[in-house]
Amino acid sequence: MRLTLYIWRQKSTTDKGRFVKYEVENASPEMSFLEMLDMLNRQLIERGGEPVAFEHDCREGICGCCGMVINGIANGPAGGTTVCQLYMRHFKDGAVLYIEPWRSRAFPVIKDLVVDRSALDRIMQAGGFISVRTGSAPEAHTILVSKETAELAMDAAECTGCGACVAACPNGAAMLFVAAKISHLGLLPQGQPERDRRAQAMVRQMDREGFGGCSNHRECEAVCPKRISIRFIARANRDFLRASLFYSKSASGKAGATGKTKRCFEK
Amino acid sequence: MELDPRIPGGPLEEKWIRYRKTVKLISPANKRNFTVVVVGTGLAGASVAAALAELGYNVLAFCYQDSSRRAHSIAAQGGINAAKNYQNDGDSVFRLFSETVIGGDFRSREANVYRLAELSGVIIDQCVAQGVPFAREYSGYLANRSFGGSLVSRTFYCRGQTGQQLLLGAYSALCRQIGLGRVKLFPRTEMLDLVVAGGRARGIVTRDLVTGSIAAHAADAVLLATGGYANIFFLSTNAKGCNATAIWRAYRRGAGFANPCFVQVHPTCIPQSGEYQSKLTLMSESLRNDGRIWVPKRKGDTREPSEIPENERDYFLERMYASYGNLAPRDMASRAVKRVCDMGYGVGPSGRGVYLDLTEAVARLGGDLLRERYGNLFEIYERITGRDPLKAPMRIYPAPHYTMGGLWVDYGLQSTIPGLFVLGEANFSDHGANRLGASALLQGLADGYFIVPYTLGEYFAGTVLDGVSPAGRPFVDAQKEVQERVARLVAVQGRRTVDSFHRKLGALLWEHCGISRSEAGLRTAIEEIRALRREFWEDVRVPGKTTEFNQELEKAGRVADYLELAELMCRDALAREESCGCHFREEFQTSDGEPFKDDGRFCHVAVWEYMGDDREPVRHAEPLTFETVKPEDRAQYASQGYTRSRRK
Ligand SMILES: Cc1cc2nc3c(=O)[nH]c(=O)nc-3n(C[C@H](O)[C@H](O)[C@H](O)COP(=O)(O)OP(=O)(O)OC[C@H]3O[C@@H](n4cnc5c(N)ncnc54)[C@H](O)[C@@H]3O)c2cc1C
Numbered sequence A: 001m002r003l004t005l006y007i008w009r010q011k012s013t014t015d016k017g018r019f020v021k022y023e024v025e026n027a028s029p030e031m032s033f034l035e036m037l038d039m040l041n042r043q044l045i046e047r048g049g050e051p052v053a054f055e056h057d058c059r060e061g062i063c064g065c066c067g068m069v070i071n072g073i074a075n076g077p078a079g080g081t082t083v084c085q086l087y088m089r090h091f092k093d094g095a096v097l098y099i100e101p102w103r104s105r106a107f108p109v110i111k112d113l114v115v116d117r118s119a120l121d122r123i124m125q126a127g128g129f130i131s132v133r134t135g136s137a138p139e140a141h142t143i144l145v146s147k148e149t150a151e152l153a154m155d156a157a158e159c160t161g162c163g164a165c166v167a168a169c170p171n172g173a174a175m176l177f178v179a180a181k182i183s184h185l186g187l188l189p190q191g192q193p194e195r196d197r198r199a200q201a202m203v204r205q206m207d208r209e210g211f212g213g214c215s216n217h218r219e220c221e222a223v224c225p226k227r228i229s230i231r232f233i234a235r236a237n238r239d240f241l242r243a244s245l246f247y248s249k250s251a252s253g254k255a256g257a258t259g260k261t262k263r264c265f266e267k
Numbered sequence B: 001m002e003l004d005p006r007i008p009g010g011p012l013e014e015k016w017i018r019y020r021k022t023v024k025l026i027s028p029a030n031k032r033n034f035t036v037v038v039v040g041t042g043l044a045g046a047s048v049a050a051a052l053a054e055l056g057y058n059v060l061a062f063c064y065q066d067s068s069r070r071a072h073s074i075a076a077q078g079g080i081n082a083a084k085n086y087q088n089d090g091d092s093v094f095r096l097f098s099e100t101v102i103g104g105d106f107r108s109r110e111a112n113v114y115r116l117a118e119l120s121g122v123i124i125d126q127c128v129a130q131g132v133p134f135a136r137e138y139s140g141y142l143a144n145r146s147f148g149g150s151l152v153s154r155t156f157y158c159r160g161q162t163g164q165q166l167l168l169g170a171y172s173a174l175c176r177q178i179g180l181g182r183v184k185l186f187p188r189t190e191m192l193d194l195v196v197a198g199g200r201a202r203g204i205v206t207r208d209l210v211t212g213s214i215a216a217h218a219a220d221a222v223l224l225a226t227g228g229y230a231n232i233f234f235l236s237t238n239a240k241g242c243n244a245t246a247i248w249r250a251y252r253r254g255a256g257f258a259n260p261c262f263v264q265v266h267p268t269c270i271p272q273s274g275e276y277q278s279k280l281t282l283m284s285e286s287l288r289n290d291g292r293i294w295v296p297k298r299k300g301d302t303r304e305p306s307e308i309p310e311n312e313r314d315y316f317l318e319r320m321y322a323s324y325g326n327l328a329p330r331d332m333a334s335r336a337v338k339r340v341c342d343m344g345y346g347v348g349p350s351g352r353g354v355y356l357d358l359t360e361a362v363a364r365l366g367g368d369l370l371r372e373r374y375g376n377l378f379e380i381y382e383r384i385t386g387r388d389p390l391k392a393p394m395r396i397y398p399a400p401h402y403t404m405g406g407l408w409v410d411y412g413l414q415s416t417i418p419g420l421f422v423l424g425e426a427n428f429s430d431h432g433a434n435r436l437g438a439s440a441l442l443q444g445l446a447d448g449y450f451i452v453p454y455t456l457g458e459y460f461a462g463t464v465l466d467g468v469s470p471a472g473r474p475f476v477d478a479q480k481e482v483q484e485r486v487a488r489l490v491a492v493q494g495r496r497t498v499d500s501f502h503r504k505l506g507a508l509l510w511e512h513c514g515i516s517r518s519e520a521g522l523r524t525a526i527e528e529i530r531a532l533r534r535e536f537w538e539d540v541r542v543p544g545k546t547t548e549f550n551q552e553l554e555k556a557g558r559v560a561d562y563l564e565l566a567e568l569m570c571r572d573a574l575a576r577e578e579s580c581g582c583h584f585r586e587e588f589q590t591s592d593g594e595p596f597k598d599d600g601r602f603c604h605v606a607v608w609e610y611m612g613d614d615r616e617p618v619r620h621a622e623p624l625t626f627e628t629v630k631p632e633d634r635a636q637y638a639s640q641g642y643t644r645s646r647r648k
């Protein structure tokens, strides 16, 4: 296969960046997209050039490291996959490909196709957990979870935190990511006590990180490698709303309490 | 080198209970005065960092990925073992223990293994409480499946993504502690050296992978949870970044390296399809529960599998291992697969593959149920190969997968360097010469949540630690060494890429130190590895600078360390003149090709001590004694279905 690649090259966060053209001669349909880039990099290095930086680790679609925009689509035209699991057989011989990093205000470019996604971790740190101290868990079978609920929670829990949803969203929203975690934990009985605070804390942190708002474009769902449904967004919105309405008030059951929101998470 | 395993006294069942009863404690107010460096945020690292922070310690955690959620534990598919006996099928702590010892071919430490089995139950409790969405029955109770090498159903799972869900559980516990300010996380930071001061591990030297800056971090103890080194083979089931650098640098600073040659080759991976291939993908062997493995009876049979009638198929695992059948332990299965392919019965374009056939299971259980069980595995397979496993049999072939070898640790998981603890796949502890499926996740979490939080306290309580500062001598020296080494890698400016060396090293090891090993092969390999190492330092090309984001430089450092470790692996394989578990020496087999194990000479842990670059490393031995389950032929246990209790 022959390919013409226009790849975004940017030396550092402060560098301006630009597309650079490369010709690839002998790609094969069985290669993964990253293996095709490996081949390009090898040629670049052997000719004394600088290889293209891109992030990857597991190369089996689960770690969430890899990700790039190919011809305007996060993770390329095949849909519902990561780039490490995207195979060249999805492209035509002679194809022209524009390859860019995730574009989002909240994801500054570090180099070439590598971006800083630490904002997603900070959202998790704000509330993406069930507060159970090590050693304090009850026997597992004291918590029953219906099969349907467990499966639904798992559908949400599969999120790899890759950021494709953010890259695909015209608003740069991280709502699918946040909703998946709010839903995963909020569906399970273990997650109920903190359900309201979790929804509030995560959504607030998301706003602080400079992600855009969700206006139901559904682009996120289309590119999500784990095909996480935007129905979880509706669910998370309900949780957030419920939390805004009730959580603050229920913070005190005593007469005379102001009903103002307490600080979400006591530290 | 002193190798005192420090196993507590008393009967096996009471050792850990006694240890905890008598363990020295640190007062809650005092804990925050101790700083602990945790390198790695996989199952072992994330769990220990979270657990220690909950106790009040001051924790610094490091990982090379951009987020602590991406450690390679994320890729584990099949499940995690626990002796809950929810199935009422005869499981017990003792049975999980004895299967692990037998599975490890009597090359693991009995007391450690017992503790692993003992802790398995509370780990499931902990994970459920964290919100890990394990598979459930309609009743709401937890579901189990059986897993390679076991005769009971004790494996808990989340579809084909158990590692992901367990890691996200540990990651969420870690996130909580980061949010609370009790853990400081350093992502995109690679440990490049260990700092030993006053004979104790007191810190690490790291490189910031974004800026390239090299820094020292001082601590009261250092915990390595940096995973395994099967990626040394280049083509393996491990992530591309998996490395031995942390444990190798610790070895060079005086930590004993145990059983480096013990590498588990996983029987069920997607076969290689071309020269450019960068990794091999595992198909969880839980598929072996429902799949049957076969090759055509005729050599070089190129018919489509569906056209090959039943009586022209050789279900070789069922034929060779009557009681295990398709669930034969990994080493046996891998060797059998390689053997039939070497003999010319293999299938697929390369002839390096056998069929894993789900046809019968589809008829018995229906496609929907199978999809529910293995959905994401089928997707991965189809995505990579373009074939649907429910329509045509899958093709599989063995690949390097897991390293039982690692840094030597005592019962408290402390290495031969005081203050250096090693957890998870990075240590050698529990799996002997072969690991049972679904027990690595268990070990990582046992080490992290429930063992080191006790044993580290014991170390601190019994030790007087002087103050150290990153500006002090050993830190500054180590930092300088790292700086020089990094600069040297970039300075070579040769012609060949780092990957080309790594690929070559991997091929060499696969040939001579893989599924089957021989004296002549290992000696050749040692010579060739040395030559390759020289070439590397003369001809490698690392573009770019040391003071920037430079992925080739990262790789170069890891491959440079692999080039050293590879030699030690071969030496270890050479010195172990027997066949046991994963380690099959061609000279040591019975007349019918079964491994010949030499318990008289080799019932020990081989521990290597670094003596300097210009001297040979020294091999020490920690003798292993088995009081509860006695070393006998594994096949004998198998034929008894592990039923006869060996308890005295
Ligand atoms: C494909 C696959 C499937 C598997 N399936 C199963 C299964 O079903 N059941 C089972 O029990 N086991 C399974 N295993 C094995 C199991 O996943 C691993 O043994 C286990 O997860 C290792 O966990 P860990 O915490 O020790 O290391 P890892 O999860 O590998 O984590 C290593 C950590 O160390 C960090 N690190 C490494 N080097 C450095 C350095 N120099 N500086 C800084 N940080 C560093 C990394 O960033 C990472 O955070 C599987 C393994 C693979 C590869």
Ligand code: FES
Binding pocket: A055, A056, A057, A058, A059, A060, A061, A062, A063, A064, A065, A066, A067, A082, A083, A084, A085
């Ligand atoms: S490299 Fe892990 S998801 Fe692509």
